[in-house]
Amino acid sequence: MAKQTGWLVYNGGLNSAKFKEIHEWYRQTAKSKGISLELVANHELMSVMEDGEPVVKSRMNLNQPDFVLFLDKDIRLARQLERQGLRLFNRSEVIEICDDKTSTFQALAGKGLPMPKTIISPLMFDGTKEQDDSFLDLIEQELSYPIVVKEAYGSFGEQVYLVRKREELAKRRKELLYVPHLYQEFVESSAGRDVRIHVVGGEVIAAMMRVSETDFRANVTNGGVMKSYKPSREFCELAIAASKHIGADFSGVDLLFGQDGKPLLCEVNSNAHIKNIYDCSGIDVTEAIFDHIIQVVGK
CATH class of the missing domain: 3.40.50.20 (Rossmann fold)
Known part of the structure; x- marks a missing residue:
């Protein structure tokens, strides 16, 4: 052969x-x-x-x-x-959905997956102006402070912000007016901690918890610390379902801890980095990725 x-x-x-x-x-x-x-x-x-x-x-x-x-x-x-x-x-459609956080939540909505309440900012063309603050009123009707603001495109948590009052919300909205972004409820019970689960071919391969003592974001790039973590069946099932519904061959699924300790979907990465999970768990995800590729291409 x-x-x-x-x-x-x-x-x-x-x-x-x-x-x-x-x-x-x-x-x-x-x-x-x-x-x-x-x-x-x-x-x-x-x-x-x-x-x-x-x-x-x-x-x-x-x-x-x-x-x-x-x-x-x-x-x-x-x-x-x-x-x-x-x-x-992964396929082009999967990469495109995961690259745009608004597309990720839209693709997974209606699938029975628990996720934070999320509002997508309407499209604004560069050079145009909002006539009033009515959209801020709509956001405040749906979400309580603090509110998480995320740019649609971004990595390592660097385009994610926390606003605590209307003045901060208005300022951030003005800055991002022409940038695709979303507004999301802040999950207090998961502040500074989340779980990264690597899924390959519909199976959980590796997982870790990320914890930050200084930032609401748990990303290692922002000062978070990796910890060994064995996810519960509920966390594994949610990660597998999210990856499956998006159509990913492999993914890194980020989950939050809800009020009752149950998982909430935070993000799906079509090209999650492999080094951090290896350093934390000792598991080489590339092994599973190529085993999956061999199986699929062989078919």
């Missing part, structure tokens, strides 16, 4: 030592599974509409692989690769 081949597509602008280490990590795991994995930056591929057909070209004249491990958020390139008949892990 011929050796399986794959591309790991990454963003060429993210070439720090941290990202290089992760990409090489994936490549070595693939090699151990009998897969030849080529590391390909997104700018090394060119999406072209030629003679009315979608084509992907490369200056390296790469042979078409059996699959693509797509570790970027270049949705247009992902779609173009899929038009070539390539199977992406």
